[in-house]
Amino acid sequence: MPPRSPALRAVEPDASTGDTKARLLDAVVRLFAERGFHATSMRAITQLAGTSVSAANYHFGSKEELLRAALVRRTKPLNDARLEALAEAEAKGGTEGIRAIVRAYILPLLVAGSGIAEGAGSRRSLAVRLYVDPPEIVRGTQQEIFAPVNKRFNDALQRAAGDVDPKALDVALKLSLGVALHSIGGHLVWPTPEEDPSGSVKEKMIDGMVAFAAAGIIALLDLESAGETASGGSQK
Amino acid sequence: MPPRSPALRAVEPDASTGDTKARLLDAVVRLFAERGFHATSMRAITQLAGTSVSAANYHFGSKEELLRAALVRRTKPLNDARLEALAEAEAKGGTEGIRAIVRAYILPLLVAGSGIAEGAGSRRSLAVRLYVDPPEIVRGTQQEIFAPVNKRFNDALQRAAGDVDPKALDVALKLSLGVALHSIGGHLVWPTPEEDPSGSVKEKMIDGMVAFAAAGIIALLDLESAGETASGGSQK
DNA sequence: GTCTATATGTTGATAGAC
DNA sequence: GTCTATCAACATATAGAC
Numbered sequence: 094m095p096p097r098s099p100a101l102r103a104v105e106p107d108a109s110t111g112d113t114k115a116r117l118l119d120a121v122v123r124l125f126a127e128r129g130f131h132a133t134s135m136r137a138i139t140q141l142a143g144t145s146v147s148a149a150n151y152h153f154g155s156k157e158e159l160l161r162a163a164l165v166r167r168t169k170p171l172n173d174a175r176l177e178a179l180a181e182a183e184a185k186g187g188t189e190g191i192r193a194i195v196r197a198y199i200l201p202l203l204v205a206g207s208g209i210a211e212g213a214g215s216r217r218s219l220a221v222r223l224y225v226d227p228p229e230i231v232r233g234t235q236q237e238i239f240a241p242v243n244k245r246f247n248d249a250l251q252r253a254a255g256d257v258d259p260k261a262l263d264v265a266l267k268l269s270l271g272v273a274l275h276s277i278g279g280h281l282v283w284p285t286p287e288e289d290p291s292g293s294v295k296e297k298m299i300d301g302m303v304a305f306a307a308a309g310i311i312a313l314l315d316l317e318s319a320g321e322t323a324s325g326g327s328q329k
Numbered sequence: 330m331p332p333r334s335p336a337l338r339a340v341e342p343d344a345s346t347g348d349t350k351a352r353l354l355d356a357v358v359r360l361f362a363e364r365g366f367h368a369t370s371m372r373a374i375t376q377l378a379g380t381s382v383s384a385a386n387y388h389f390g391s392k393e394e395l396l397r398a399a400l401v402r403r404t405k406p407l408n409d410a411r412l413e414a415l416a417e418a419e420a421k422g423g424t425e426g427i428r429a430i431v432r433a434y435i436l437p438l439l440v441a442g443s444g445i446a447e448g449a450g451s452r453r454s455l456a457v458r459l460y461v462d463p464p465e466i467v468r469g470t471q472q473e474i475f476a477p478v479n480k481r482f483n484d485a486l487q488r489a490a491g492d493v494d495p496k497a498l499d500v501a502l503k504l505s506l507g508v509a510l511h512s513i514g515g516h517l518v519w520p521t522p523e524e525d526p527s528g529s530v531k532e533k534m535i536d537g538m539v540a541f542a543a544a545g546i547i548a549l550l551d552l553e554s555a556g557e558t559a560s561g562g563s564q565k
Numbered sequence: 566g567t568c569t570a571t572a573t574g575t576t577g578a579t580a581g582a583c
Numbered sequence: 584g585t586c587t588a589t590c591a592a593c594a595t596a597t598a599g600a601c
Contacts (some may be wrong), residue, residue: 113584129462131367135577148585150578224516225461226365261537267516268508268541275507280460281500301497304552305504305545312544313537349566371595384567386596568601576593583586 114152116142121163126219130160130226164234167219172242174201183249190253192307198246198266199273199306203299218277224270225278250310257314265313269306276302350388352378357399362455366396366462400470403455408478410437419485426489428543434482434502435509435542439535454513460506461514486546493550501549505542512538 120142124133135146135156142149153159178197185193202220223235243266250262275281284294356378360369371382371392378385389395414433421429438456459471479502486498511517520530 129365129367131365134575136575145586146577147579147587151584156577221461224511224514225457264517264534264537265541268512268538271507271509271511271514271516272504272545273507274511275460276504278460278507280503280507298500301500301549301552302504305501305549308548309508309541309545313541316537316540370593372593381568382595383569383597387566392595566601568599570598570600572595572597574594574596577591579590580588581586582588583584 113142113144113148117144117149117152117159118163118166121159122167122219125160125163125222125226126217129217129222130231135159160231161234164219164223164231165238168223168238171201171220172238175242176245179246179249183253186253188307188311191250191310192303194246194249194253195269195307195310196303199269199303200299202273203277203302217279218274221274221278224274254310254314261314262310265310268313269310272302272306272309349378349380349384353380353385353388353395354399354402357395358403358455361396361399361458361462362453365453365458366467371395396467397470400455400459400467401474404459404474407437407456408474411478412481415482415485419489422489424543424547427486427546428539430482430485430489431505431543431546432539435505435539436535438509439513439538453515454510457510457514460510490550497550501546504549505546508538508542508545 117138120138121133124138124141127133135149138159139146139149149159153162175197178201179194182190182193182197202218223231223238247259247263247266250266251257251259254262281298283298286292289295353374356374357369360374360377363369371385374395375382375385385395389398411433414436415430418426418429418433438454459467459474483495483499483502486502487493487495490498517534519534522528525531
């Protein structure tokens with residue numbers, strides 16, 4: 094079983110027109126994640142992909158569309174992983190269920206594709222860029238990609254938490270996202286694979302983050318249902 | 330007592346060479362906060378400030394130095410407010426003390442200068458840019474500006490939390506910063522002054538965020554001291 | 566101190582050969 | 584499909600008049 098032979102590249106199902114498109118998308122992901130939209134030029138992208146600017150424009154039409162294509166391609170597996178983990182988490186109930194849901198929400202960000210799994214500390218995640226870069230198309234794409242998933246998680250939390258103010262719950266979920274994004278944005282020092290061969294340190298950090306976010310959600314919701322008397326949080 | 334007459338501008342103590350420098354710094358803050366470094370051109374800045382590119386370069390030398398000057402000017406009052414609030418918070422002890430410290434750390438970000446106080450939802454905070462923009466000078470400046478303050482808060486938390494793993498505490502503080510940054514990065518819907526004239530809704534959101542972050546810190550530290558046996562967390 | 570004019574390089578996108 | 588050559592517009596920074 095050869096680990097990766099050159100021939101394996103031909104198996105890639107993505108290349109509908111050759112693999113130039115795929116190489117471009119890979120290059121875009123890398124550079125956008127590292128530098129952001131405006132700091133990444135078409136020349137840099139196409140040079141990294143081993144092709145020309147005009148080829149990129151032939152395939153994607155514009156720089157913004159190229160980014161867009163990369164984003165949807167890249168976030169699909171992320172959201173799939175989240176939803177899959179959510180299905181398991183929903184079996185449990187109570188605060189343990191909340192913790193499991195939060196874990197399902199956060200963990201794929203950290204390990205699947207765009208997180209710490211693929212590079213040392215300084216490389217930023219594409220997911221972070223999605224929430225940070227200014228161009229309008231990024232905002233729209235972000236909504237298109239994440240809104241349905243966020244709604245699913247909101248509903249799941251609503252069920253697990255009992256009868257709480259939906260607005261407070263929405264805020265709580267967003268704050269827990271902030272925890273995850275900041276931690277993959279290059280501000281936390283993650284151990285290198287050499288320092289942490291078993292991955293136990295990394296695992297523990299992730300456990301800590303999940304505990305942090307879950308406790309935050311629970312505290313925020315409790316505070317809401319304790320302080321609020323008129324808007325529907327205290328009729329348990 | 331006239332609220333703000335044009336003559337009041339002359340009182341501004343900043344203008345050492347006229348007020349062109351001050352106007353430039355204001356313009357820089359606005360545009361950098363909204364668009365980030367690479368998306369903000371010297372032309373846009375100087376146009377907004379009502380002066381020329383060469384005047385800006387005369388005063389600051391380069392675009393990066395202009396940003397740098399704006400950052401230090403703008404974060405000084407922020408950090409002063411944080412440290413002042415910290416002094417009060419340190420009087421208290423226990424988990425209530427932790428909550429007060431977190432509040433001192435987060436709240437000035439939300440109200441003083443660079444947060445929600447000065448614009449509607451879509452405008453990003455300069456503080457967010459500091460943690461998000463790629464140029465190397467921003468990273469260095471960020472360290473220079475925030476490292477001492479962070480150390481002070483780390484120490485305070487260390488005292489308030491008892492004997493916990495310093496590394497875990499550092500992570501916990503960073504995660505709570507992530508909560509605050511994400512919430513002022515344009516992803517939370519803050520009420521407009523018209524919708525919320527008394528400010529009570531905003532206040533409640535801030536209370537929720539502080540509760541979220543404090544609970545997160547406490548949970549993360551408890552988890553560490555419960556699961557760890559060898560590295561110095563469990564010898565109480 | 567502030568301006569106009571300019572130097573020098575880079576950007577995103579396109580035209581047209583192959 | 585992919586390239587080279589080119590476009591107009593933009594970038595940062597500087598020179599020199601006032």
